[in-house]
Structure formats: structure tokens, C-alpha cells
Amino acid sequence: MDRLPTRIRPEDWLRGIFSARAAAEGGIVRRKTHDIERIVGHDRFLAELDRRGFRAVQNGGQTVIFCNCEPVRILR
Template sequence: MTNLPLPIRPDDWLRHVFLSRAAAQGGVVRRKTRDIERIVGRDRFLAELDRRGFRAVENAGQTIIFCNRDPVLIVR
């Protein structure tokens, strides 16, 4: 597989995610886990979550970002 250029710069991607309407309103944002890893990298993404005090969960190739500091409860 050829290494294709990234479609967006990592800084721009992070800005786009965290300035979205859902994020700005303290809601949730969903992104493909492989896109996070490919575009910004797991370590940088986790550092950004820590900086903002946000949490995230992964399931079936998707990452759900809770754009607030409220506790996350897995119901079942």
C-alpha cells in the first residue's frame, strides 16, 4: 500500500473536531478510530483529550468523544 498524503493537517483536523457545534455545546463527537490514528496519532489525540478534560470510548472502529467533563457511565 502506498503512503498517501494526509487529506488534512493534524492541527486543522483537531481544530475542526473540537470547534464543531456538538463539541462547543458540550455534546459528543464520533470519528473513525483509524482516521484519528492516521491523521493525528493516538498519543497526540489522547494528550488533547487530557488537556481539555474530555473522555472518549472506542467500539467497532469508532471513537466517541464526550466533549465535557461529566462522568461517563456505561449503562449495560
């Protein structure tokens, strides 16, 4: 199981997410909601989504980030 270092700078963590191949190609990335809150905080994460024009949804302790500006539609 991948474990995050006990101390990671929020800037490095955000850079890592948004430089992932899937993000760079306009796809999706998924992270544990707990990690987002612990490392960068909810408000800062939302501000970064807004800055990039991205959207995200949460479910079952996971946050799915849509790394594009397309609308998101929940089917069921």
C-alpha cells in the same frame, strides 16, 4: 460518503473536531478510530483529550468523544 483529504494537518483536523457545534455545546462527536490514528496519532489525540478534560470511548471502529468534563458510565 464523506472522504477526508489524503493529506490534512493534524492541527486542522483537531481544530475541526473541537470547533464542531456539538463539541462547543458540550455534546458528543464521533470519528472513525482509523482516521484518528492516521491523522493525529493515538498519543497526540489522548493528550488533547487530557488538555481539554474530555473523555472518549471506542467501539466497532468508532471513537465517541464526550466534549465535557462529566463522568462517563457504561450501562451495558
